[in-house]
Amino acid sequence: MKTNDKANNITHKDMNRNCTRTVIMLLFLGLSVIAKAQFKTELYLTDLPDEALQEKVQQNISKLLTAMNNADAAQTSLDYTGIQIAQAARKTLDAMWAGNTYRCGDTEIVERCLTTPDNRYQVRNIPLFTKGVGEKDEYQEAVISFNTQGVIVDFHIAISTNLYVKILKKGWDVTDLRYRQMILDYVEQFRTAYNTKDMDFLEQIYSDDALIITGKVIKSVPSEMNKFMPQEKVKYIKQDKRQYLTKLGHIFKNNKRIHVMFDDIKVMRHPAKEGFYGVTLKQGYSSDSYSDVGYLFLLWDFTNAEAPQIHVRTWQPEMLSTTTKLPEEDVFTCDDFDIL
Numbered sequence: 001m002k003t004n005d006k007a008n009n010i011t012h013k014d015m016n017r018n019c020t021r022t023v024i025m026l027l028f029l030g031l032s033v034i035a036k037a038q039f040k041t042e043l044y045l046t047d048l049p050d051e052a053l054q055e056k057v058q059q060n061i062s063k064l065l066t067a068m069n070n071a072d073a074a075q076t077s078l079d080y081t082g083i084q085i086a087q088a089a090r091k092t093l094d095a096m097w098a099g100n101t102y103r104c105g106d107t108e109i110v111e112r113c114l115t116t117p118d119n120r121y122q123v124r125n126i127p128l129f130t131k132g133v134g135e136k137d138e139y140q141e142a143v144i145s146f147n148t149q150g151v152i153v154d155f156h157i158a159i160s161t162n163l164y165v166k167i168l169k170k171g172w173d174v175t176d177l178r179y180r181q182m183i184l185d186y187v188e189q190f191r192t193a194y195n196t197k198d199m200d201f202l203e204q205i206y207s208d209d210a211l212i213i214t215g216k217v218i219k220s221v222p223s224e225m226n227k228f229m230p231q232e233k234v235k236y237i238k239q240d241k242r243q244y245l246t247k248l249g250h251i252f253k254n255n256k257r258i259h260v261m262f263d264d265i266k267v268m269r270h271p272a273k274e275g276f277y278g279v280t281l282k283q284g285y286s287s288d289s290y291s292d293v294g295y296l297f298l299l300w301d302f303t304n305a306e307a308p309q310i311h312v313r314t315w316q317p318e319m320l321s322t323t324t325k326l327p328e329e330d331v332f333t334c335d336d337f338d339i340l
Helices: 005-039 051-074 087-099 161-169 174-195 199-205 241-254
Strands: 042-046 102-104 108-112 121-131 137-146 152-157 206-219 232-240 258-269 276-287 291-301 309-317
Touching: 005 051, 042 051, 042 121, 051 102, 051 121, 051 137, 051 152, 087 152, 087 174, 108 121, 121 161, 152 174, 161 174, 161 258, 174 199, 174 258, 174 276, 174 291, 199 206, 199 241, 206 241, 232 241
Parallel strands: 042 108, 206 309
Antiparallel strands: 102 121, 121 137, 137 152, 206 232, 258 276, 276 291, 291 309
């Protein structure tokens, strides 16, 4: 039987079209698999003696990090399906997501499991990327805490590993080391509270009689008798807890994004008052409408280790002018405040 040329051409065209569709579908499916693989992050823990708990936590945190990757890629809210996570940790993550999305920088993470002073477990050095100023990728590290049931109970942004280790190495004894670990943990939570606009945490952490001092650079105008360059001075404004938090609430409301970074930390144990520590931090602050760099001093009271409080908060500008730094001896320390 003979077929005509027209029929042959139609058959060949149909076959070519079907082959093309098949190739496109396979390519699409392949890209989908690759994309999903790229979004997946797996965590492996060491130094956790309970194997059943270790396996449970590895799966739980891996699911959370993968969910963060997927939500970042799709620019959607986090999906906690299948993840065992406490309400407080969810609240922190949702607040972080309201300002910026985050993704994990690695597909596989191997980290030590640490024990915290309150007998929980903690994983540090989780690499994250988020969009910073000018939509550039900004690197940060997260800390994830979980309980003996493997439930994620806390998630916050970490200080750098080098700073963390440096502060712990200066512990005088076991008690001092324990306080230092608690201080670093609370400092990280303190920073995250500003980034996530967590007023409840700030209400709790500042004591009712907290003293808030903020420095502002002013310039004295040269007179006829003094023809030298203007002298930069720092004017200090005092506020109580209520005044400070009310003003801070307005700042939170008027800025979608608040970003606080700690670059350097010094921890000083009070020489006479047990359980009191002064913490000096170099702080970078940026929001939708304002940015600055300065020295933040916090006087912490750990006499009630279950509910530590801040009695003094001071902020001083790093630079008095474009060329003049605030002298180191002028930065507030424990010695500048009497503890009754």
